[in-house]
Amino acid sequence: MYARGMSQRDISSTIDDIYGFMLSAEQISHITDSVLDELHEWQNRPLKAFYPFVFVDCIYVSMRGDKGVSDQAVYVILGYDLKGKKDVLGLWMGDTESKHHWMQVFDEIKARGVQDIGFISMDGVSGLEDGAKSIFKNVVVQRCIVHLIRNSLKYVPSKDYKAFTAQLKKIYGAVSLRAAQSEFEKFCETWSKYPGAIRVWKDNFRHVEQLYQYGSDVRRVMYTTNAIESVNASFRKVTKQGAFQSETAVFKVLYLRIKELYKKWKGHSIQNWAIVMNQLCIDERVGQMIRKYSAL
Template sequence: MAKSKRDTKSVELANQILENYQPETVEDMQNALKDIFGPMFESMLKGEMNHHLGYESNNKAEKETENRRNGYGDKTVKTSSGEVAIQVPRDRDGSFDPKLIPKRQKDVSAIENKVISMYARGMSQRDISSTVEDIYGFSVSHDMISDITDSVLPELEEWQTRPLSNCYAFVFVDCMYTTIRNQYETKKYAVYTILGYTMEGTKDILGLWLNETESKHKWMQIFDEIKARGVEDIFFISMDGVSGLEDGARSIFPNVIVQRCMVHLIRNSVKYIPSKDYKAFTKALRKVYAAPSLKACHSAFESFKQQWAAYPGAIDVWIRNFHHVEQLYDYGSAIRKVMYTTNAVESIHSSFRKVIKKGAFPNENALLKVLYLRIKELETKWDGGHIQNWAMVMNQLLVHESLKDRVLKYLA
């Protein structure tokens, strides 16, 4: 990958710092930055005072107010590089209330956190720069934004390799596609996401993986990786119909129960149905996969095949995959409600799309940073929450003969 070019002014400033301070350690570098932050903050505060009074200090001809400057007050502020002493301009009537560093505020390191937060919400570097300039009165270069957001990369790497739970009751897998710009070429990349439900009924995104295509070989590598990170057993995996995915999952987790997503089957079958019949077709299908019993499911399926016999392509999708519908009825209704669809992980992808709609990303790290920051927001939202009706799910797992021993093993 070609090295990205930095802004010329940023390079010149860095060279000036190195020449004037000759730092030899990280601490020396932080001290140099502290020396720079002070004058920078003071300059921006003077700009705010000019705006407040309506004239610059050297141009009193434009003065339209009786209020005027009244010296400076000393203040020590906390930055990400340490404490910095600055002088804050004052006005005669005390009406000046700076926006950059409000009165009584001493910690300005939050500016960096705000940049990261805006990046996590999918704002482009240009939008972030404009927003910071609107709020704080100074511009932030694209390189500076990239450097600030790069601070999450070590955390991202640690998260990607962290140990996982030894057992997940349910796992949902899916792919979505986005665009990465590689120099002058743009390519579609598959984002692989795995969502797990722990034995305690909490959600856990096991990781994010990128590949140019979705393939059974990549999925097998991912399953192998999560096993190496501590996953010993998975009860159920819900997935779409990627060829070979089911065999790939079983090759790593032999006892896993693989469930095709009913929603994906619906999408595959409506391709053969006129749009005017979509609603009636999906309503008839729901009577099949949501029937109260296997007997009722079979009866509904026979009626369904007769009712929609004019569309053999649609019927064939369900005939070929009907064993996945029948499999649902091996388990209680609470379990069926969880395992029948991959909507849980698709909801995460929907959240991802909100923050990647700004266009192509310059590299994989830029994309992963945005997605990881979005995941942290989702995890905060989920904190302490449990899957709906989880107690009933666990009870139905415990009474199922083929699952009881495995459940007890990981509840101990």
């Protein structure tokens, strides 16, 4: 029940309805604390040597401190392995705006066994790209297209959202780089009345151009964030119950949720994974990684 987002009060009420006795919040917390050793083991478990794709995103949770309640970011790192299987590599809180912090995060991932990462899709958080590249020299960092869309929509009236995003899709969904560049020129001309939105895309258009170094199915994996969005949506169901007292309390409830996700993912791989792998093999950089780690 706790893993499915029920508050301690709701759990106590449900148990009373079914079994006829009440549990205090302290008793429920003590019961769920039994997972802490398992959580610690999960946080430090060995990882695969190579992940073709890694996605970094965050959710915000309410934390209660000396100065009251504030929202803090919990960063989630999701990886796809060579078989197209999904895994949550870990959860992190802290000073997420510094290169030093992200160096520590990726150094921890490396210490747990990861030797190479093909691509990292991220939301543009300061310091992440430099921190990742300082540990994994050959990684390609890709700005998340969905986050760029959200950032640009801040400068667009809601009445134009549909038309604006439809024209954006013609850019990152184009059949070739030349077609994408042509669509981008049309886009800039059509929406020039919203210079803030245009600036978001001009500043980051290299991340769109970068996509076209790879096949269409690889591009789709890189710009489609359904998997990480689904993970975060699942997390939000269990973090909306109120303010947390500590990082441990946050990680405990998220880990219990991750266990539920693992059950859903078991036996499933990413759609069209064989095609994705074939397109990756064509690229010299990633192809070498695939051959190296497939042989292990």
